[in-house]
Amino acid sequence: MSELLIVGGGIMGLWAAVMAGRAGIQTCLVERSSTGAGASGGLLGALMPHMPDRWNAKKQFQFDALVALEDEIAELQRATGLSADYRRCGRIMPLGKAHLREIALGHEQDAAQHWVSSERRFHWHVRDVDSGRDWPAAEAASFGIAHDTLAARVAPRRLVQALKTALAKFPHVRVEEGAEVASLDPPRGRLLLADGRAVSFGHCILSAGVESFGLIDRLAHSAQAPSGGAVKGQAALLNADIDPASPIIFTDGLYIVAHEDGHVAIGSTSENRFDEPYSTDDQLDALIRRAEALAPALRGAQVLERWAGLRPKATGREPIVGRHPDHGSLSVLTGGFKVSFGMAHALARFVIDDIIGRPTIELPESFACAHHIAALRQQGPHPA
Ligand SMILES: Cc1cc2nc3c(=O)[nH]c(=O)nc-3n(C[C@H](O)[C@H](O)[C@H](O)COP(=O)(O)OP(=O)(O)OC[C@H]3O[C@@H](n4cnc5c(N)ncnc54)[C@H](O)[C@@H]3O)c2cc1C
Incomplete structure (x- = not known):
């Protein structure tokens, strides 16, 4: 096949390029700025499973991807000699109300049934908070904690x-x-660059993060609702000397992720409306205060960095993946929203396998680009 062109060098485009490289495909990745300049160049890197209840194809896909990522990253580290600071650190969710403990106990059973791969089992334990550790503070976990052993983290920039x-x-x-x-x-079989150059391709993968949606929508022949939009998030990096093996603490949209070298990432706001996409404000200060209350060891820690980015959220929330129904030479790989880091390698593998006609993993129907486009056409154009 003539050249594969990948648009966008975030986590999606980079994994697609690596999968294409392994498959021996002549490939060019074009990136408007520098790789990792978009949402993928952030601070958190939490690899969080969906809840283990109400199991479905989407949850199974994500589970398989989260399990496989450990080996994928090990292979990447072997090939490059670089560490991505991956660690299956698990996750703690404080249970502040009695009914949450009941729900969590149900999840313990669900995880025992569903969080099983051919080689490993992962668990969801409900137990009391470790006294004296303050990770999280006992006051925040009056009814104990749910501790899962499937969640992991990685350093996004690494x-x-x-x-x-x-x-x-x-x-x-x-x-x-x-x-x-x-x-x-x-x-x-071509695209135009902003500098006026036309570039030919045999196949194109669109993985331009939030910018993908406008490029998809401009291809629509019939009235179609927008394929997605941006949700701003703010995060911070603290210098707090926390054990890097500590589990992620997660509650009500707040993530506390201990990384290597004593750094701790705090995230994330979720803003559907914003004026300044890349600046941070008092919403991040409030988040840091919540994190300090939840994990007292963070109090007074130096803030090393404040960061904001735009998550690509597809209309209908699921990632948009695979061939465009009207354009066989175009595949889409975007819309990972809050969970791209745990799935990008698997989604990229699907797209590359599909392009070269190799047997591949099963993609949940709700992720398929054709499924999204059909749903958008049913909705019709968005009111201006
Ligand atoms: C605060 C915050 C915290 C987050 N925390 C997590 C987390 O803990 N775990 C997780 O899994 N996810 C998390 N996410 C979400 C995650 O970062 C994104 O879903 C993911 O990075 C999206 O990757 P992408 O490759 O689709 O897009 P991007 O990383 O945005 O990459 C798209 C790339 O395309 C380039 N580009 C855009 N337009 C063009 C064009 N016209 N031509 C050429 N290149 C172009 C951009 O410069 C960019 O480099 C978080 C996001 C935010 C904002």
């Missing part, structure tokens, strides 16, 4: 760097930074 370094080892993969795609023309 993973981006490892993926980029892996690409440099494939002679048939190029990365062109500073090249912005202005429009796609799949019927002619």
Whole structure:
């Protein structure tokens, strides 16, 4: 096949390029800024499973992806000699109300049934908070904690760097930074760059994060609702000397993620309306205060960095993956919203397998690009 062109060098595009590189495909990844410049260049890197109840194809896909990621990253680290600071650290959710403990006890059973791979079992334990550890503070966990052993974390920027370094080892993969795609023309197998250049492709993968949606919508022949939008998130990195093996603490949208070298990431706001996409404000201060109350060891820790980014959220919330129904030479790989880091490798594998016609993993129907486009057409155009 003539060249595969990947648009966007975030976690989605980079994994797609690595999978293409492994498959021996002549590939060019074009990135308007630098790899990891979008949402993937953040601080958190939590790899969080869905709840183990009401099991379905989507949860099974994510479970398989989370299990497989450990080996994928080990292979990446072997190939590059770089660490992505991956650790299956688990997750603690404080139970502040009696009914939450009841629900969590149900999840213990659900996890025993569903969090099982061919080689491993993962658990969801309901127990009392460790006294004297303050991770989390006992006051926040009056009814104990739910502790799962499936969640993990990775350092986003290190993973981006490892993926980029892996690409440099494939002679048939190029990365062109500073090249912005202005429009796609799949019927002619070409796209236009903002600098006026036209670039031909045999196949194109659109993985431009939040910018993917506008590029998809401009291809629509009939009235169609917007394919997605941006949800802003703010996060901070603290220097707190916490044991890097500590589980993630998660409650009510607040994540506390202990990383290597004593750093702790705090996230994240979830803002559907915002004026300044890339600035931080008092909402982040409030989040840090909540984190300090939940984990007193963070009190007074130096804030090393404040960061904001835009999550790609597809209309209908599920990722948009696979061939565009009207354009066989275009595949879409976006909309990972809050869970891209745990699934990007698996979604990218599906897209590359599909392009070369190799047997592949089963994609949940609700993720398929064709499914999304059909649903958008039913909704019709969005009122202006
Ligand atoms: C505060 C915050 C915390 C988060 N925490 C987590 C977490 O703990 N775990 C998790 O899994 N997810 C988390 N997420 C979500 C996650 O970061 C995103 O879902 C993910 O990074 C999206 O990856 P992507 O490759 O689709 O998009 P991006 O990383 O945004 O990459 C898209 C790339 O395309 C490039 N691009 C855009 N337009 C063009 C164009 N026209 N031409 C060429 N290139 C273009 C951009 O420059 C960018 O580099 C968080 C997000 C935020 C904001």
